[in-house]
Amino acid sequence: MSARILDGTEVAAVVKEEVSKAVADLAYQPGLATILVGDDPASHSYVRGKRRDAGQVGIRSIHHELPDSIDQIELTALIESLNADDDVDGILVQLPLPGDLNGESAVETIDPAKDVDGLHPFSLGKLMLGQPGLRPCTPSGVMRLLDHYDIGTAGSRAVIVGRSYLVGRPLAMLLLERGADSTVTVAHSRTVDLPAVTSEADILVAAAGSPGLIKAEHVRPGATVIDVGVNRTDDGLVGDVDFGAVVEVAGAITPAPGGVGPMTRAMLLANTLRAAEARRGVG
Ligand code: GUN
DSSP states (O other): OOOEEOOHHHHHHHHHHHHHHHHHHSSSOOEEEEEEESOOHHHHHHHHHHHHHHHHTTOEEEEEEEOTTOOHHHHHHHHHHHHHOTTOOEEEEOSSOSTTOOHHHHHHHSOGGGOTTSOSHHHHHHHHHTOOOOOOHHHHHHHHHHHHTTOOOTTOEEEEEOOOTTTHHHHHHHHHSTTTOOEEEEEOTTOSSHHHHHTTOSEEEEOSOOTTOBOGGGSOTTOEEEEOOOEEETTEEEOSBOHHHHTTTOSEEOOSSSSHHHHHHHHHHHHHHHHHHHHTTOO
């Protein structure tokens, strides 16, 4: 039997509609600043998408495009000027940064109140403590997708493949939080006998950046499979899951593209709204 398809494009549209309505009710227009350094085509395409999404929900986009010849000091100065700009509610530095520029240091320069990517150590610390805060967009998009399709996490066994600070680690914390209550395993490139570990999962999240890593043998029949992978190959963009094989085994599965990607972008808008409300004492 073929798995239920978890349609990220459709759920992202629901989130965007919610954000759009909330923005229309505000007495001001939230502003999202994006910083793009260098000429990586993938980064340009991502930021273009984020800015277009912002426009669709009534969020003002403030865009800074910089050559890869800039140095860390100039980048820091730009971020500090955006921190000080009252019309800017959220700041996003598109990662990775080219050359010797330090992405972590750039993110640490962002005012945590404007950290709509949820990647500042302050935001990640709040997540670790289980305190309210801005959450990273991809993990919160995965949680929203599960919630939308009524896929219960309490008492479930969740296995995440990938330990990045963008996805794997923060998602583990979200699934562990009270209310989500999963039992979480984080597997990675050094995990021994990956299929034995992943086939324990009720919820299997592939976030390893390895095209087609997860095959039918990795998946317990009926499990929910979430594909976070975005891999550029000669065959175009492919996920971490061998969709054609796994769709026959899983109970529910995200397509890639059209699964987690649109959710990530939608959660950025939701975070920008939250940051704007929090900064201005609304909501
Ligand atoms: N590059 C890949 N994913 C992300 C993300 O979530 N945020 C930023 N800023 N850059 C990224």
